[in-house]
Amino acid sequence: MKTIDITGLKLVALRDVQGALAAGASRVLTAENCVVTPSARDFLTQHNIAIDSSGVTRSAAEPPRNGSTSASGAYGSSAPAKARSAANPKLFYTPEAEAIKKEICAVGRKLWMRQFVDGNGGNISYRIGPNEVICTPTLVSKFDLTPEDLSLVDLDGNQVAGVRPRTSEIFLHLEIYKAVPEAKAAVHCHPPHATAYAITGRVPPNLVIPEFEVFIGKVAISPYETPGTTAFAQTVLPFVKDHNTVLLSNHGIVCWADTVTHAEWYAEVLETYCWTLMLASQLGAPISHISEQKGNDLLAIKKKLGLPDVRFDTSKMKECQLSDLEVPGSIALSPRASECAGASPTAADLEKLVKSVTDAVMGAIGAQ
Numbered sequence: 001m002k003t004i005d006i007t008g009l010k011l012v013a014l015r016d017v018q019g020a021l022a023a024g025a026s027r028v029l030t031a032e033n034c035v036v037t038p039s040a041r042d043f044l045t046q047h048n049i050a051i052d053s054s055g056v057t058r059s060a061a062e063p064p065r066n067g068s069t070s071a072s073g074a075y076g077s078s079a080p081a082k083a084r085s086a087a088n089p090k091l092f093y094t095p096e097a098e099a100i101k102k103e104i105c106a107v108g109r110k111l112w113m114r115q116f117v118d119g120n121g122g123n124i125s126y127r128i129g130p131n132e133v134i135c136t137p138t139l140v141s142k143f144d145l146t147p148e149d150l151s152l153v154d155l156d157g158n159q160v161a162g163v164r165p166r167t168s169e170i171f172l173h174l175e176i177y178k179a180v181p182e183a184k185a186a187v188h189c190h191p192p193h194a195t196a197y198a199i200t201g202r203v204p205p206n207l208v209i210p211e212f213e214v215f216i217g218k219v220a221i222s223p224y225e226t227p228g229t230t231a232f233a234q235t236v237l238p239f240v241k242d243h244n245t246v247l248l249s250n251h252g253i254v255c256w257a258d259t260v261t262h263a264e265w266y267a268e269v270l271e272t273y274c275w276t277l278m279l280a281s282q283l284g285a286p287i288s289h290i291s292e293q294k295g296n297d298l299l300a301i302k303k304k305l306g307l308p309d310v311r312f313d314t315s316k317m318k319e320c321q322l323s324d325l326e327v328p329g330s331i332a333l334s335p336r337a338s339e340c341a342g343a344s345p346t347a348a349d350l351e352k353l354v355k356s357v358t359d360a361v362m363g364a365i366g367a368q
């Protein structure tokens, strides 16, 4: 028997018991003095879920008791919805929603396996309706996600279905959905090599690897703000229309796409790109670049795929060269070969350098 603890609720409504059913409850524990709406009572009877009203009222901050699981309203989602929140909780239980939930769980495991998230870090969401977004819960490893762990929220972040409390970083996703109608899915994670760029305030250069140009192109970097706050969520607003991937300063990355799987692909493409650039920087040879002419071919492919790129806007192009090696802050690991012409060290220079190092070492040995 699985008991769901909803003793945090003073009023148990239909959506609360729907959440309990979705979590596989065969019994719900309510607070003694709470009110259960008739539709919630009918729903429980219909689904053979027992109701135990002997519970002691629990505050939202308290964890569920006796190993039972908390339910949606226990953390405040049963608060009256605002005027714009006409979210439909039924969307959380449709066949489409069930497929999306499975996809989110699969993507969560990919993120964890690739070490893009650690602890309970990272979050994933999908906009299933005009005012309905399925998202991951807080405090669950992305490896361990099950469809029952997910939640449904409206565009204001109010939880309308699901047993576990939604991620505290949902507002980042919601700002993207509100700003970019094409965005149907968002993935936020902390991949180490991309995050290394994010903590140095640098963006990777362009025109090095075709796949990166097509799927991501120019990466934006948003300023730091405390995670979970509205201010943090809004840091990406200046960038998300023209960029499907944003580095979050001192934090991680966020990607949006038409599907959850594609948003995760962008995280993979960016992370591998950053990693490859770092490896190449250790080889001691300059990185060669794709020509701007060939780069335009890649941009054409990108346009056909319907992916956003700031370089499509010619007015923005003036400020932003196709190759941004010259832009301050880009990680211009080494200048292009052509830019090195005449600047390469000569054999005489190298000999001089070797001699000065040798002299210094010999001097140090002699001084002992």
Ligand SMILES: [Zn+2]
Residues within 6 Å of the ligand: 121, 122, 169, 188, 189, 190, 227, 251, 252
């Ligand atoms: Zn984060």
